[in-house]
Amino acid sequence: MACQAIANIVKSSLGPVGLDKMIVGDIGDVTITNDGATILKMLEVEHPAAEVLVELAELQDREVGDGTTSVVIIAAELLKVTIAVAVVD
Numbered sequence: 001m002a003c004q005a006i007a008n009i010v011k012s013s014l015g016p017v018g019l020d021k022m023i024v025g026d027i028g029d030v031t032i033t034n035d036g037a038t039i040l041k042m043l044e045v046e047h048p049a050a051e052v053l054v055e056l057a058e059l060q061d062r063e064v065g066d067g068t069t070s071v072v073i074i075a076a077e078l079l080k081v082t083i084a085v086a087v088v089d
Helices: 002-011 036-042 048-063 068-088
Strands: 021-024 030-033
Touching (some): 002 068, 030 036, 036 068
């Protein structure tokens, strides 16, 4: 559920008509962006599986420089399908 929550946070910022997110930091600073890597960096994630998705986005940004939102959404969907298959078996 934590991974789905992370994916849902960035999902609406995907694509050419993606929405901007306004993020208010700890000291009141405001950031407006539609970059998945920036959004995920500013989140305070504690769940271990969700942290893996954030790290995945950071690696994608470091290696390629683009596609962070897509990678997170695809990974979350793969996890959802894997869990559904495990429950059936």
